[in-house]
Amino acid sequence: MPHSHPQQSVKIPTSTQFSLFNSLLSKEINFPADKLYRKAIRISLDRTLAALLAILLMLTFSVDASARDYESIDNIRIAIQHYIESHLLQDKDSDYEIGHLDQRLRLDRCDQPLEVFAAGNARLIGHSSLGVRCRGSKMWKIHVPINIIRYTEVLVVRQNLPRGSVLQNNHIESRKLDISRLANGYFTDKSEVRGKILKRSLRRGDILTNGMLDVRKLVKRGDIVTIMASSHTLAIRVKGTALMDGRKGEVIRVKNQSSKREIQAVVVATGMVRVSM
Secondary structure, three states: OOOOOOOOOOOOOHHHHHHHHHHHHHHOOOOOHHHHHHHHHHHHHHHHHHHHHHHHHHHHHHHHHHHHHOOOOOHHHHHHHHHHHHOOOOOOOOHHHHOEEEEEOOOOOOOOOOOOEEEOOOOOOOOEEEEEEEEOOEEEEEEOOOOOEEEEEEEEOOOOOOOOOEHHHEEEEEEHHHHHHHHOOOOOHHOOOOOOOOOOEEOOOOOOOOOHHHOOOEEOOOOOEEEEOOOOOEEEEEEEEOOOEEEEOEEEEEEEOOOOOOEEEEEEOOOEEEEOO
């Protein structure tokens, strides 16, 4: 049986170690510079080719885009103008605004006349929209916001008025305004507001609306009123006492002073009511 010899470590003297280290330092270490250079050249060429390819694609897209024929924004606007002026403007006191059309909009040129149509919310006054579509070989459709403006003489107060004022002709005047902006309503006829009472104070130039006005009470509870009853051949007038307040046209309870009966009567004027026979 063969004998195994224990492995012996070889000790290198310290002086020898320093000698080897110094020799390594003194030797010139050569790197494969030619390989690194070729690799750098190859990376540079790859990047250059990629950049050239990107530029080529951009140029190709640009040429293709410039070669395509797009619908003019002006054509779309002119079509909308023609539709509004033909179908929506009511008179010379009307005007309109067309919403913004982005110049970057890219729609294929239509080989058929552009068709303008009223959208579901189209109105003869105020803000709405119109549709524009192409029914040609390359169909498309867009919606454009519009605003139809209508000017009308409306009633405004010509001076500051306190709450409870009874409106008279010298309190009001007419002014031409865009009624598409008057969502709360307005009046045009002075007879509609004359004699009505202000529910709140108003400033000069305020537009009169129905919500600001109250109908003056022609009869107040406790007033002595004239009760009228008439037929084709007979007319009767007696005195009575109003048992409740009343405005023109309202039905109130009245007590006949002669018979002491309570009856229903219609207010027709200040201190006057009418009953049917």
